[in-house]
Amino acid sequence: MTSRARSSKKKAAPTPPPAGPTLHTPDTLPAPVLAGRDFLSNLDMTAAELRTVMDTAHSMKRGEWRAVKPLNGLSLALVFEKASLRTRTTFDVGMYQLGGHAITLSNQEVGLGTRERVSDVARNLERWVDGVMARVYLQGTLQELAENAEIPIINGLSDMLHPAQLLADYQTIEAEYGQDLRGKRIVYIGDGNNLANSHIHMGILTGTDVTIVTPVGYEPNASVAMDAVKRGANLTITNDLSAVEGADVLYTDVWISMGMEAEADIRRRAFRGYQVTPRMLDTIAGDGVFLHCLPAHYGEETVPEATEHRKSRVFDQAENRLHAQKALMYHLMGAMTPRW
Template identity: 85%
Template sequence: MTLDAPARLTPDTLPAPVMAGRDFLSNLDMTPLELRTVLDTAHSMRRGEWRDVKPLAGLSLALVFEKASLRTRTTFDVGMYQLGGHAITLSNQEIGLGTRERVSDVARNLERWVDGVMGRVYLQQTLQELADHAAIPVINGLSDMLHPAQLLADYQTIEGEFGTDLRGRRVVYIGDGNNLANSHIHLGVLTGTDVTIVTPVGYEPNAGVLMDAVKAGVQVTLTNDLAAIEGADVLYTDVWISMGQEAEADIRRRAFRGYQVTPAMLETIAPHGIFLHCLPAHYGEETVPEATEHPKSRVFDQAENRLHAQKALLYHVMGEMKPRW
């Protein structure tokens, strides 16, 4: 049996960009309908329907890194290339955000040369300052507060398993109440998933992010009871020690003892349930190789979807721009 070739889009059949020219610093910078459109585009890209179009031809994206990166750097760079654009990588050694140069001056320079900025930084305020002073879109590739681009790939992966109506699906995040936990709460607001955060006392998500859920009338369950994992549709974890927290490593390892995702833990989630991890994995801490390689794991599908989801984001943010040269 031969499979039909995927439908191919043409320049005349592309969907209209829904976030044209806007910043993307948080998942809540999208409406639920805009999120739906971006995820639909990501699914279409994964199916190969965009191979004949180059909607970002002639456009450039600056990739600004304060933190090391494998997935973020590769997927944004390759994503711009596949859409016909160009990416330039700038390490913090080269630009020195806030040290060698004021963040506002970096923004005012970049807006003269490129058409967008993706930043993978420590402080959310750094991204906000870039956005405040640059007349071009700024995309959050990660901050200590939020990781919204990752969540696009995560929900593309979840939808690939369960379909697009996720209302009532149980997403259980176990581990540090960090940027991933915060962004999971925001996706619960946008999609209607039932979000539970399982974390030790003292490591809860950001209070302001929890208030975002309260304002939206969405309930988020906070607990340190590992029994909350049972029956989950999605079990998600992340590292216990993020970049910049190395001085707390021993304290954190003690606090999170017992929160490691193992194959035995995966047997307690729903029979159809899946395991996700944004990577890199610190094996022996938050998980073990046997979990990421388990039949319920979709970890590497999730990593692939970083490319598709971020291409969709780039198109919907930059797709109406015209080359300036």
Template identity: 90%
Template structure:
């Protein structure tokens, strides 16, 4: 994208915002406060993708596509609402997209680092929840433990959103599947999504999306680094098409090839062991040549180049890595709307 292309506003939009909003209201391609879809997860927690039904996921993704097309410009459904962003782990994409997303929807986000609140150390998680519920309208947590999110949700009478935990990364998967749908359409049944690398929170959440969408999910990982056993067992019970293997040949013909870092935050002490275990699992341009001709490569970023992938892969014609990063904004805005869209401002 050129810098000139980044500023497509008309003179009316730039200099006469009220008139521009009126123009958009008269354009059937743009929504108005009266034509917004009903929030489908109003007031609920989002700790896992399985907190959604397939129908709710469909609505959220449709909203994300609509937002990306610009059909929500000028509409501020979260005006007067606030979202607390709790970060035990560092963040670029999660912090920026939730913060900007709340702003674009008319709300406000405030960032709370672990140094400021000390979840479970300076203050009990339950006490943090009871304080925040009296000041803000929702909480997003990017934390070490899934249990921390459940404890926040159990003690706060406001929605809690999982921005990442050791077990799951459900907000990321919304952006991932928005990106996949941009390539293959909304009916993904039977499409092959192959995840290669550590059986971590991303792998677990990919299995959940296989349950919800009907994609065939293959996890390619070394022995000893498999996804969570209870997640796999639940997928089998639900009839999902999930394959677990350490055979790199399973990548051939994939519609989507997905990878993530081998060494997540908090695993630095295992770095050398993990690098040896994952040798051969690096996504390269040669590996991308083996996926489907119209297949795509995804990575949730940040990329540790020289480990799970190389720059030539993220810059490859089959890469949609930076479209995927952009879609964090649209997908999370859609999620915020459907969770918080019916809440009344406190003042």
């Protein structure tokens, strides 16, 4: 019987695993900078407060909050007039990961302004939960909720603004370009809707150069644009498609939002030529990225080949809804004491 000779070579020492993230403890959490306030618009926070929220979002994505449950014992009502995949899932999962609880209320159950006065809904919810996220048709509904409830009201989408989405968008953009985005060209192409308005607000806060490219008659809200100009923002509103060229970020959204189905044919004709395709993506900056808040109506504002393009960060952007909204909820609700 023969035996196999042992090798005289020494085995290399195993490579140590990379250091993990520094985990927060209850004593190292940042102070909630928006404590008890409403978040109906990105302009409900200062540039410094936005920076803190974004830093928290990045920290959460790195896994540095796994050891803490800062919203333990708190509850958030999720009120939906409009259907949602990303908004519902990310706010619900986000509350769970922070130690809290979310309850989803459909329009059939609540009937804002139809089954029950908005003010009555607000005064009921504030006695049971610690915050409300509402995804509604009208900005005025959010304002009425905020005026009648002493707990934080979060805009999950309205006809005027979509501010929580923009937090995720800018987290995605910062992952590409870093924190200082001054002078970066953010080009939004398509309907001058709630997202276009919120892009203008974020341009005010971050110093980005925001360009809205839209057909005649579909420009963003005039008062939003005028306010941005008064504040010294770098804003361009144009119908010229060549403005897309050289963009650092190219962003689009659906042409036909929920509630606009009767205008579908008119809008498709008006927006012909404004579709984001791989050919259009070839004209933006070499390191530029493509964003879309989803859902995509393929064949209209974009095509599958664009969301799957090497410059696309669409699904990173969707993931960041979770992290950015967790950061927002922490800074709004993190100073609260459970009421039970």
